[in-house]
Amino acid sequence: MRIELDMPQGLEEQLRNVVLTTVREAMNHHKEQQSSKEWMSIKEGSAYAGVSYNTFIKFREMGLKVCEIDGVKRVAKKEIDDFLESNSH
DSSP states (O other): OOOOOOOOTTHHHHHHHHHHHHHHHHHHHHHHHHHHOSEEOHHHHHHHHTSOHHHHHHHHHTTOOOEEETTEEEEEHHHHHHHHHHTOO
């Protein structure tokens, strides 16, 4: 869907730049947050490892260590890195 508006010359380009800058900053912030978190949820851990949730569950069955306290599961970034490294061929 495209909306046509009459804008002063240059406003469209300024708006485009503001939107692109905002989206880039949000994506970079998310990326920094994700990579700097020491402990992640299972869903976050699967995203960090670059695999689906179901594959990540299989990783647990293969020996990936996950901390579970009162039903809350967290996985350490270091554990994911070590697991992937030890299973690399």
